[in-house]
Amino acid sequence: MVRKQLHILYILALLVLSLPVNAQTNDDVYEKAEHEFELGHFMAVDSLLSKTAQTFKGERLVNAYRLLALSSLYMDQPVKTEQYATLLLKADPFYTAYGDSPRLIDILERLKKGKTTVTTASQLAETMEEVPVPISLITEDMIEASGARTLSELLQMYVPGISVIAGIEDNIAMRGVYGMNQETILVMQNGHRLNSQSTNTMSMDYRINLDKVKQIEVLRGPASSLYGNVALTAVVNVITKTGSEIDGNKLTILGGNHETIGASYIRGMGNLKNDIVAWASFYNSKGEAITKGEHRGYVGGFNSNPTFDLGARMKWNDVTIEVSGNHAKPVSYFGLVSVPGIDYNKYQRQQGEKLGVSRTSVRADIDYTHQWGNWGLSASAFASEERQQIFNALGDSVSPILGSFLLMAMGEDASEDNILTKGVFQTISWEDYAMGISASGSYQYKMNNGMYGSILAGIQSELLIPNYSTYKSGKDFNTIVNERPLYEFNTESTVSGFFQMKHNFTRNIIFNGGLRYDHKKRFNNRRLNTYSPRLSFVWIPVEKWSIKAAYSHAFVDAPYLYRSSSIPLFSGGSNLNPEKINAYQIGAGFNDDNIGLTGNVNVFFNQVRDLVYFSMSSSSSSSDSGNKESISNAGNIDIGGIETYLDFHSDKFMANLNVTYQYPFKVKNFSNQQNPEYDYIFGNDKKILIKESTSYIPNVPKFMLNISGAYKFLDKPHFGSMRVRANMHMQSKIRYSSNKIEYAEDLITAYYTLSALYEQYGKAAYDLDIYKENSSKLINAYLNSNSTYPQKFYITAGTGLEWKSTFGITVNLNAYNILNRRYYAGGHIRDGVPQQGFSFVGKVSYAF
Secondary structure, eight states: OHHHHHHHHHHHHHHHHTTTGGGSOHHHHHHHHHHHHHHTOHHHHHHHHTTTGGGOOHHHHHHHHHHHHHHHHHTTOHHHHHHHHHHHHHHOTTOOOOSSOHHHHHHHHHHSTTOOEEOTTTSSOEETTTOSSOEEEEEHHHHHHHOOOSHHHHHHHHOTTEEEEOSSSOEEEETTBOOSSSOSEEEEETTEEOSOTTTOOOOOSTTSOGGGEEEEEEEESOOHHHHOTTOSSEEEEEEEOOHHHHOEEEEEEEEETTTEEEEEEEEEEEOSSEEEEEEEEEEEEOOEEEEETTEEEEESOEEEEEEEEEEEEEEETTEEEEEEEEEEOBBOSSOSSSOSOOOGGGSOOBTTBOSEEEEEEEEEEEEEEEEETTEEEEEEEEEEEEEEEEEEEEEEEOOHHHHHHHHHHTTOOOOGGGOOOEEEEEEEEEEEEEEEEEEEEEEEEEOTTSOEEEEEEEEEEEEEEEEEEEEEEEETTTEEEEEEOSSOOOOEEEEEEEEEEEEESSSSEEEEEEEEEEEEEOTTSOEEEEEEEEEEEEEOSSTTEEEEEEEEEEEEOOOHHHHHOOSGGGOOOTTOOOEEEEEEEEEEEEEETTTTEEEEEEEEEEEEEEEEEEOHHHHHTHHHHSOOOSEEEEEEEEEEEEEEEEEEEOSSEEEEEEEEEEEEEEEESOSTTTSOOEEEEETTTEEEEEOOOSSOOTTOOSEEEEEEEEEEEEEETTTEEEEEEEEEEEEOOOOOOOHHHHHHHHHHHHHHHHHHHHHHHOTTTOOHHHHHHHHHHHHHHHHTSOOSSOOOOEEEEEEEEEEEOTTSEEEEEEEESTTOOOOEEOSSSSSOEEOOOSEEEEEEEEEO
């Protein structure tokens, strides 16, 4: 009671002091209100500004309403907060929030003339019209209505330019560009990088639980000017729900065919200043059993150890701490090379994992943000640990040539008595630590001539610390015959600086430019210096419409694993250069949240250079040449295309359509064993030449169409609501891995292997002449034959039903590939990968 009386006396004193307000200047009143705000005297701020704010002009008027809105927010007065936020936007419809309370930013997002705002493109809250490059926003309602199980499924459904690529892990291509794994797209969670520091990879599978996600912002185009390494073709920022949005508990269990089970739990609570949210989930599936000859494999499986996603996010005033950890190990379908006869169940666990690629990561981040009037400060630090293992099987039974090649490629003894021929496998395991700090400052300005904008500048430093690595080769499904280090343990460090400017010449003409400089010290003391510029112009001719033109240059450094490996089969050397891209795009967009309609059309052209290319033939010949590298910067792509996107939302109906057409003008050495260019001589007068392709991108369609929709057909006060959903994916023909080219390369590989064996062990052990005599005939026969996996045009579709009750229970039933379409996908592998047929999942959630 005494404390309350003191507050009343304090307010009365302020009221008395404020009586002669007309005798004071507006500047005096505002400065006093700003001082009281910094002290946390929010009632005093309201007393000073509520009646005088309307007498201010220009930037001072905007800032006065901002202080009033924030003060009302902190005093838990939502109605007044929204009123002042409305007046703020009336004074400046294009007000850009930076560092303000997330709750106020959310309110501004809803009120900003019915416009949606995003932050990924410029690290500032911007409307869709203001964003300098094309961006796709996937909301919580879209996620729930999609039926998507993984992030990659969600992106394919809603983001133009995305095509799913098969491989040893989940992989996708953006505008036709992809790597050995998913290493060309930056994936973030709440603005924090999830991609591995040593391999640049981040698979978009079950290791990211979609139940915790509020929205996903996808920047369609390079973004190294802000984010540096990995942001080569796109940025995916996964934004989690806050504790106040959850405000309780949510428990989910799921099950489906192929022995699929899973569960997740989310807990959240929060108020204006403090917010806590925590999540935990696991997923396990045997996958669909398929046969190949007499052997059985699995498609779409995640097992041996359950996939999990654990984390918590805690906010106290301006400080936020986030800790997270995840693990996944997709099942290898048969093997990682096109050798028939691999039985997944025969191979015993290595370091606790079965065949496939496993990754376990733990990360902790701490952020600080604060705003002083027009000035903003943001600082963060992180630390992470990752453990990864690649467990390959080459075959239950392997020919002597292939067994010899494996031993030679690993630099081991390949004498006739030591050949691996039964249950042959290899594992590569490593662990690394990383840490980093960053800081940025912002300033919002307004000029006397009416122009205004914002400036953002910052620095960043990161350190990679490899801890251990091993390579093991084995036989008889479980017996280790050789073990050696994979690479040396040397640190790498990066120091970066970035600058970005957003300048409004008028409210309808916006310039957005940025420049980033990265200086990297590699483990061998080689130093890299890269510059990443971005230039963009936005014209808003009428409200809700925008036209954008942009140029950007981006890079992704060759992963540490590729550069440091000491194994001949994966020899890339520290001289690998970063992959680079020059991207040009122009487009027009429309956004009107009042009627629920958003759309855009975008034309792009990308020049990609120094792509990392893996050549099995180079590695097989390394023993006799001594200096050939299996990994090199040999790939280039020139590709252009057009994207269109249309999204509609209403109370009962939602629909999304995206269409992409892309055409490769020039492709060279793009993917592993896909576009090989060889000039090998067999004997003195026999030669085979397989030239580069300029007419297709392997495993990527030229045309893609995705359409999805959901309709709420029932909504009763005591029963709840029900809606049905459906989606369809359609794509044009894909040029899969051509077996005739692959087999020709197998013969070339065998030729070099036999040549080296002949020189080392003599003709008595390996008869090279017999192989040379038949090699050209076999190669020509395969070059003139049809591929085992022909080009295809296919459609896949899914459907689902959702019931959301009024007492916290939600039931979802979803079916995938309902046509049971049997098709293959390819990627950075040697063969087409069979895809999962019909499957279904049922899910029950309870919020309490």
